[in-house]
Amino acid sequence: MENEGNVVVDIGNSKIKTAIFEGERLVSRFAADHLEEVFQHYEKASYRWIFSSVGDDPSAHSRISALKDHLILSRDTPLPVSLDYQTPETLGVDRIAASVGAFHLYKKSCLVIDAGTCITYDLVDKTGVYRGGAIAPGLKMRMKAMSHFTKRLPDVSAEWEEIPLKTQGKTTRECLVTGAFDGVVHEMDGFIEAFLKEYEDLAVILTGGDANYFESKLKAPIFADFDLVLTGLNTILNYNK
Structure with missing residues (x-):
């Protein structure tokens, strides 16, 4: 049976995001809480698959191994970018996928800011070399930490959107x-400013679950792309045909 497209599966900390690509075109999305939901959703067609991560779940590995045509992204997977990173075994596959997606789309130096549970900053230069970056606490993690490490400060992470945002609280x-x-916001602005000093023709791409909160708050021109990791996974899968 001929493959009907690529299924890309991004297994995040809180949600599993998937999409179908035909060539380079994203045609549909599906989100799930559990991997089995993903298999059930796509079970009636023949696809090529790529998974960003499956952890140590033996049932997931067993289910994936039964797929005829699949790839699990790892540090050993051939990539369309090269890695200038001293500990590639610790480099998150989501960071790899987002960086690949950015370079594939813009074909020049890219700074990827992924605003999720943590906020990651990743740089790919114009020659397609991943140069590393930074990892910082995410928005809710900061709120939770202030409560966790003090005796009296409340945890506002679950209600913060209902609390007025003021310059002077x-x-x-x-x-x-x-x-x-x-x-x-100030952290992101600072990183962007620092990278722009070293890479003048720089595309700044904001992605991740919290990206929508910040896309209109930053000083520098940016691109917001909520499918960047999915695009990167599809690019890697096509590269490994």
């Missing part, structure tokens, strides 16, 4: 939200 909850949110 007038309640402790407002101050916590402002400190966490504006702290992320």
Whole structure:
């Protein structure tokens, strides 16, 4: 049976995001909480598959191994970019996929900012070499940490969107939200400014689950792409035909 397209599966910390690509065109998306839901959703067609991560779940490995045509992204997977990174065995596959996706789309130096559970900053130069970056706490992680490591500060991570965001907070909850949110904005602006000094013709791409909160807050021109990791996974799968 002829393959009907590529299924790309991004297994994140809180959600599994998938998409079908025909060539380089994304044609549909599907999100799930469990991997078995993904298999059930796509079971009636023949696809090529790529998985960003499956962890140590033996049932997942068993289910995936039964697929006729699949790839699990790892540090040993051939990539369309090269890695200038001293510990590739610790480099997150989501960071690899996002960087590949960015370079595939823009064909020049790219700074990828992935605003998720953690915020990652990854640089691919114009020659297609991944140069590394930085990892910082995500928005909710900052809020949770301030409560966890102190005796009296509340955890506002579940309600922060309902709390007014002010330059000068007038309640402790407002101050916590402002400190966490504006702290992320200033951090992102600072990283972008620093990278622009070294890479003048730089595309800055913002992605991740929290990207929508920040895309209009940054000083420098950016591109927001919520499918960047999926695009990168598809690019890697096509590269490994």
